[in-house]
Amino acid sequence: MxxxxxxxxxxxxxxxxxxxxxxxxxxxxxxxxxxxxxxxxxxxxxxxxxxxxxxxxxxxxxxxxxxxxxxxxxxxxxxxxxxxxxxxxxxxxxxxxxxxxxxxxxxxxxxxxxxxxxxxxxxxxxxxxxxxxxxxxxxxxxxxxxxxxxxxxxxxxxxxxxxxxxxxxxxxxxxxxxxxxxxxxxxxxxxxxxxxxxxxxxxxxxxxxxxxxxxxxxxxxxxxxxxxxxxxxxxxxxxxxxxxxGGKGANIVFDDAPDDALVDGVLGCFGNAGQSCDAPTRMLVARSRYDQAVEIAKQVAAGQQVGSAHQPGEHIGPLISKAHWFKVQKLIRQGIDEGAKLVAGGEGRPEQLETGYFVKPTVFADVTNQMTIAREEIFGPVLVMIPFDTEEEAIAIANDTPYGLGNYIQTQDLPRAVRVARKLLSGMVTINGDWLGVDTPFGGFKQSGNGREGSVWGLEDYLEVKAVSGGAWPGN
CATH class of the missing domain: 3.40.605.10 (Aldehyde Dehydrogenase; Chain A, domain 1)
Incomplete structure (x- = not known):
């Protein structure tokens, strides 16, 4: 064409x-x-x-x-x-x-x-x-x-x-x-x-x-x-x-979150082949649930199908380009070299996919928030998992990033969810998978940008406001 x-x-x-x-x-x-x-x-x-x-x-x-x-x-x-x-x-x-x-x-x-x-x-x-x-x-x-x-x-x-x-x-x-x-x-x-x-x-x-x-x-x-x-x-x-x-969203999973929330968190990271700025790419898990969460993430990643974008059905497609494929591969290698525990996926293409910019759905456990894979936006199907002990520690880890686009909270304790949401430094917070509507503003704090897109905020972004005093106005 x-x-x-x-x-x-x-x-x-x-x-x-x-x-x-x-x-x-x-x-x-x-x-x-x-x-x-x-x-x-x-x-x-x-x-x-x-x-x-x-x-x-x-x-x-x-x-x-x-x-x-x-x-x-x-x-x-x-x-x-x-x-x-x-x-x-x-x-x-x-x-x-x-x-x-x-x-x-x-x-x-x-x-x-x-x-x-x-x-x-x-x-x-x-x-x-x-x-x-x-x-x-x-x-x-x-x-x-x-x-x-x-x-x-x-x-x-x-x-x-x-x-x-x-x-x-x-x-x-x-x-x-x-x-x-x-x-x-x-x-x-x-x-x-x-x-x-x-x-x-x-x-x-x-x-x-x-x-x-x-x-x-x-x-x-x-x-x-x-x-x-x-x-x-x-x-x-x-x-x-x-x-x-960009973004490096934290998905905070408290000890009372249902198992489905863990599954959904992994899938949320892998959606669109991980190429979404607001993806929940850091999963912070209460220590009492951490080992279980790592096992669930491993199973979910292993069960993901990867294939051509031209195939019907639900699966993960390729990354956008050769250059981006190499960037993601480099970051996966850095995660391994810096001591994160690779529990699923890893370097190279999935089996039987020798052509195309395909990446293995990858999960790293035992990550610290100072590792490169926890700091940089990978923009691929790569999840990093970090344990926490207290609510305050979870908030501190979530906010310890140059980005501030979207964060996620999983808990059945709604007062706690609201309390944590108020303290997260991001333009958007999603509680228990209740996705934000199209009539809300989209945008972030810090190095995730400025301004807000969508709905009335998006319209106002393209308008100047003029204040006028005096004069005879129609209808006055």
């Missing part, structure tokens, strides 16, 4: 300078498509189109924007199989998982944005004064490969709903689903220049968008390292920066 063009100013256009890049199917290690990596000229062209369209788009009524988003939602829902196929090929999500969790995470954010927009007050009265919420301007949206439609639509939908114009740079490793979305945005009837897409890498297109003087906001999801660089570059023009970065 050849997808060398970019979507700019309402049309598919050729790159200024062709720069072919193969999109690799991680299940086969073969190219499944060819895109072109853009350059500075392409980024500039997209920003010009967005800037030109902003004046008219920003003054449209919320009803106009709502109607277009509803049309986009209907188109999106009618292309489930197409999106599932694209995500399965580009980033290795098993086809059934791609058509369910991966696809539906995108539709849920689109639907939630529509719900919020229906009732959002862009003007409100506060005493004698008035508050106006106005779109911030041109938004550069830089998204990762691990949850393509989740991360794209949690940014694109609220940005368009707010009245911003958009330049999207999806990950060059997984661009196909975003290009399909661009086709649907065009079909839905969004005006030219309101939405633009340029493929490229972070060093060229990403860096240009981040520093561009005509970009008013950057919303980025990805690594903490890249988030730091983006913040520095954006500081030159004092633009707003919203960051959703």
């Amino acid at each position: 050849n997808h060398r063009q970019f979507y700019i100013d309402g049309a598919w256009v050729s790159p200024s300078n062709p720069n072919d890049f193969a999109v690799i199917d991680p299940s086969t290690e073969l190219a499944c498509a060819t895109i072109s990596l853009g350059g500075v000229e392409d980024a500039d062209r997209a920003v010009r189109a967005a800037r030109k369209a902003f004046d008219s788009w920003s003054t449209t009524t919320s009803e106009t924007r709502l109607a277009l988003l509803e049309k986009l939602r209907d188109l999106y829902l009618s292309h489930r199989d197409d999106f599932a196929g694209a995500m399965s090929q580009e980033m290795g999500a098993p086809i059934d998982f791609a058509g369910s969790a991966q696809f539906e995470s995108g539709s849920s954010h689109l639907e939630e944005t529509i719900r919020v927009l229906r009732s959002f007050e862009f003007e409100s009265i506060r005493g004698k004064d008035r508050l106006l919420y106005q779109p911030i301007g041109v938004a550069a949206l830089i998204t990762p490969w691990n949850w393509p439609m989740n991360q794209v639509l949690i940014k694109v939908a609220p940005a368009l709903a707010a009245g911003c114009t958009v330049v999207l740079k999806p990950s060059e490793l997984a661009p196909l689903s975003s290009m399909l979305l661009a086709e649907l945005i065009h079909k839905a009837g969004f005006p030219p220049g309101v939405f633009n897409l340029v493929n490229g890498d972070g060093v060229c297109v990403g860096a240009r968008l981040t520093a561009h003087p005509d970009v008013d906001m950057v919303s980025f999801t990805g690594s903490t390292r890249a988030g730091v660089l983006i913040s520095k570059a954006a500081a030159e023009t004092v633009k707003r920066v919203s960051l959703e970065l």
Whole structure:
């Protein structure tokens, strides 16, 4: 499949300078498509189109924007199989998982944005004064490969709903689903220049968008390292920066947690091949349950099937790329070298999988929180297990990390759960597997980023608030 063009100013256009890049199917290690990596000229062209369209788009009524988003939602829902196929090929999500969790995470954010927009007050009265919420301007949206439609639509939908114009740079490793979305945005009837897409890498297109003087906001999801660089570059023009970065979530299992909670904790780490920033990758277990928990984790890991993303059924697919596969292998080796006890998985591919970026579901026990595998975000199906003796010690271990995205608590003592949740330094806490709803904010503390995405918080992220005093207002 050849997808060398970019979507700019309402049309598919050729790159200024062709720069072919193969999109690799991680299940086969073969190219499944060819895109072109853009350059500075392409980024500039997209920003010009967005800037030109902003004046008219920003003054449209919320009803106009709502109607277009509803049309986009209907188109999106009618292309489930197409999106599932694209995500399965580009980033290795098993086809059934791609058509369910991966696809539906995108539709849920689109639907939630529509719900919020229906009732959002862009003007409100506060005493004698008035508050106006106005779109911030041109938004550069830089998204990762691990949850393509989740991360794209949690940014694109609220940005368009707010009245911003958009330049999207999806990950060059997984661009196909975003290009399909661009086709649907065009079909839905969004005006030219309101939405633009340029493929490229972070060093060229990403860096240009981040520093561009005509970009008013950057919303980025990805690594903490890249988030730091983006913040520095954006500081030159004092633009707003919203960051959703890495995580090293702790799953605190108290002595009264049911066995099912242990199983679910292991599966939560392995989901999406471990490539989720909010995955519960550190399991902290009360010492009285620790040996049992290690045995359960070993059995769960041994029972996991690993295979091609194109196979139906529930199983773990490949990692995204060869480079990422080697990174995960290096960290597994470091865990062994630093003295952690390998109880499941380990280095290399699973048996009978000689091709593809597959990793053995891996469990380390007797880990200390100072080991590399407990400090760094591995981003693969690798669980580290740490015992604790007291509630205070569990909280201290959970908080002893540069990250603060999501943490998890397993206990039947609800007062204790609430008490611990208040003390955890993270943007999200899940108690007893009761997953947060789509109408809650997504984001973290510390080096997991700033800002909040999703629901009304996501919409407000793309708005400036203006306070006005005096004057005669309609309806006053």
